[in-house]
Amino acid sequence: MxxxxxxxxxxxxxxxxxxxxxxxxxxxxxxxxxxxxxxxxxxxxxxxxxxxxxxxxxxxxxxxxxxxxxxxxxxxxxxxxxxxxxxxxxxxxxxxxxxxxxxxxxxxxxxxxxxxxxxxxxxxxxxLPDGYFANDLRGLSVDMAVFRDLLRMRLSALAKHLDKLQLEANDGTAGSSNSGYEPPLTNVFTMQWFLTLFSTCLPTASVLRVWDLTLLEGNEVLLRTALAIWDGLAE
The missing domain is CATH 1.10.8 (Helicase, Ruva Protein; domain 3)
Structure with missing residues (x-):
């Protein structure tokens, strides 16, 4: 860091x-x-x-x-x-x-x-929302679900591409002993981003800016930040 x-x-x-x-x-x-x-x-x-x-x-x-x-x-x-x-x-x-x-x-x-x-x-x-760090991560789970909807609305091509990759991966493991529920691909990255408030994936100066805005405007800033990162990754 x-x-x-x-x-x-x-x-x-x-x-x-x-x-x-x-x-x-x-x-x-x-x-x-x-x-x-x-x-x-x-x-x-x-x-x-x-x-x-x-x-x-x-x-x-x-x-x-x-x-x-x-x-x-x-x-x-x-x-x-x-x-x-x-x-x-x-x-x-x-x-x-x-x-x-x-x-x-x-x-x-x-x-x-x-x-x-x-x-x-x-x-x-x-x-942060109530239950963000509860054992069942219920508050975080809500943000993750909202983010997936935002991704489909704002970055539909990327969302479809990720869905396709996940479908192909699921087809490849069908019938194996490891097959079962697979969380959305966005969760692999985004959940860690939210849990650490981006402190592990952005330069510290950028993290401070995100935190400043989050403290002023609430956790909606986390959703906007994650969307901006995914937009950059899609390019």
Whole structure:
């Protein structure tokens, strides 16, 4: 993940929106930080910690890789923020992909863990649809279905081409032990784009622009971004 970007505008926008959300939720932020960002061990911390540590090496941010002291400190901060969010929202807990979101948030807020926690809370609960990161991914599934319809409407030739490729692939596996339901080809790429909010497929400066607009306008921006990428791939 490239880290060459101008973040001054983003951090002011993000924290202003997040602060308004905290007020809207009527959260005592000092108390929230005290209960979530503490050194005391909660019953679920060990299991969550194992999950989080497994994903840390996949984050790919230069600030988090290597054996130097700064990288180790940043990894520890990332783990604390992810664990803090899991403590705050026990229903969601920790989901694979949160490490990528939190890593970018931490860079933007200059590794301030309280600001990062605030942004994670606002992003996941205040911006994205309910159930986006639930076990059944119901919120994400809705976006995927809407996106497939958009693709057929806006890029009909590409949609037909992808349907043809999938039909040919299904015909090739018919009767084999591996035959069965195959998700749409668009899901192979688009689901990962949505789960990571494009942090793994676009330059960081572009990701920040997408996030700025998503925070202001909602998850519809994710659909428009995915459509633009597929349009580029079709050329």
């Amino acid at each position: 490239s880290t060459k970007f101008t973040k001054s505008g983003s951090v002011k926008l993000w924290l202003t929106l997040a602060d308004r959300y905290i007020v809207y939720r009527k959260l005592d932020w000092t108390s929230t930080c005290r209960s979530c960002l503490n050194e005391r061990t909660n019953p679920d911390d060990d299991a969550l910690g194992v999950q989080i540590v497994k994903d840390l090496h996949r984050t790919g941010c230069s600030h988090l890789t290597g054996d130097n002291e700064a990288a180790e400190q940043n990894q520890a901060l990332l783990k604390r923020v992810l664990l803090a969010y899991a403590r705050f929202n026990k229903h969601v807990g920790y989901c694979q992909g949160f490490n990528l979101l939190a890593a970018l948030v931490l860079q933007v807020v200059d590794w301030n863990e309280e600001d990062a926690l605030k942004m994670m809370l606002y992003l996941i609960e205040g911006v």
